[in-house]
Amino acid sequence: MLSRVKRDTTGTIAALDPADEADLIARCRADERAAQDELYHRFRRQVAGNLYRVLGDRGDLDDLVQEVFVIAFRGLERFRGDARLSTWIYRICVNVALGKIRTRKRRPAAIGMADLDTAVMDPSLTERPETPAQSLQRRQDQERVYRAMDTLAPKKRIVLYLHEIEGLDLKEIAYLVDSNPVTVRTRLFYARKEFYKALEGAADGDP
């Protein structure tokens, strides 16, 4: 039930302990609407944030969030509990994002200016408010990053994102992309080379 959702003092939903998580999963499997609502409310922001950061734009975000949860609710029967629920949902996000990257017919600038306007810098990262020049610089840097990532093959792109931006280790990435750590390491090696080369090329192209 929603009343069981625990919130910490910052207003965010606190993490579930394993027993509560198992209980929530069991209730969801029993088609309990309140439990499904709770699962949705717990993870919706995490899912949207993951997809948004991986893809770099908010186009189709509603549809992708929906897809993730549909897969999650349908797949709960097969969830074995060998990872935390949040990790399992993250894995679904990664796969949905991978599918989206693969099916993109054309490749617009990965992050549009409208999106960048809303991607406000975390205040903790800057002691002083950004000046307009700094803001423009940051937006251009982000755009370059996503443009460079767009040059990579989808599998390489995901691995690079998870390692370089999310800071995950090889084992975690291997679980998320359903591969083994050795393959991930190889993929990451080439992905980094290609990405930073593309980034350098983007720098060369600057006025």
Next chain:
Amino acid sequence: MGHVAPHKWADAWRGKLSESEVAAMDRHAETCARCAKARDRITRTSSVTFAAIKNAPVPEVSWDSVRAKVHWEVSSAKRSARQRAIRPTRAAWLGVAACAAAGIGLLVATGGTDVPAPPTPAQPAPLAHAEPVHAPAAPAPLAGMVSLVSGEVMIDGVRRTDLFDRALGTGTVIATADGRIDVQFGDHSAFALGPRSKLELRRFDATEVRLVVDGTIDVEVAPRAAGQRFLVEAGAQTIEVRGTQFRVVHDTNGTRVACRHGLVAVRDHAGEALVGAAKKVDVTSAVDATKVATLSDAELAQLAEATPVTTPLWIDDLAHRSSILELATSTHRDARVDGVEVGPAPLRVRVMPGRHTIETADASGRFHRAGWVDAQAAEPARLEVATPEPTAPASPTPSIAARKRELATGIAANRPKLGRCTRAAAKSGIEDLSVQIEISVDATGAVRFLNVDSDLTSVTQACIHDALAQIQFGPGPAATWHERIDL
């Protein structure tokens, strides 16, 4: 040393390289503008840009809409799966067909010339070539949440204590004794079931709402999307709407439909009558379009007062984000919550968290502040309203001439506002508009109370009250007086 591979700069920033290696790269960058630029760019990207991306705020998504679609898709898939499990498979049909054909063949082969003709054998065979039939997916169910209860109400024949926690759906039957129940089922969409009435939610989903009523129901419906139907069945009559506020009364005398705004269609076997804004139709035996009549001001005001209570927000976990406020009174008295009339107390009403001001009416119908209450999400709130001591009616005080002059000056200054309040009535051809006011001003010039009385609609009256309340009085003698104001 040749040019530095770009990813080496990222490695250097992450501390994966030895100090000597980094020093050699830096030395090269001092003489190579290209590598220096790459170093700066990649270092900034690794240190700032990646962090900015990682900490980017989560964009807002239409959370409720997404949730509804997820529920719809998941439940549809489960229903389809169940139906598939019940339906015989194609292979099974092929088996039946094959067995039937073999049986007939055997009969013919055994020379049974006098065997009667088999009754259309192997009918299932064509099914082997037919496209599988998929049942149309069921529309998403709606959930009605109770927003107000007063008096005795039964759900599915039981007096429930958890009325506000239940989501009402298809098949629910609501019955009232002397009470009233308001149920919200969307943004600005709600119905109020009046006393001694019974309502069945015969269909209650995204594509169709079909309510079967016996008694009085007041409905307010937000404009429906294409493909969405909203029907009220009252005896032999069906009332269909797109987006409107209306009342249906069905009893032994027939069916009466009154529409406050919007348009409703009243149909039965005899025909159809369109009832527009401020119109009504009485149906005794059969619908007659010529019987559509105009509502009087009093009837319109009555409809306005019967507007179902809704919460300002319609959210999917409303039950846990709102509070149930109980107004306890020893006698039946009209009550207002935050200035909105909610009907006669005692009652329980759904409110959003926060502070709420409660007013109750005295014997003469004038509202007085009864107190305030702080409501918290998912926790009930209660205000016990004490019975007021009978007070002597306020009598006009002497030395009010100065105050009356101030009022007259203020009214003159506020004429345009008052004109806006009475424009609708004036357009309807009502002339010689006036209101009776009772006002009390203290020595500092503060208005202690202001009551406006008239035959005008409550909306107009409230507008006039607001306009008069803006009049400023200076310090002077305290005064209380009655006055008629021509508008």
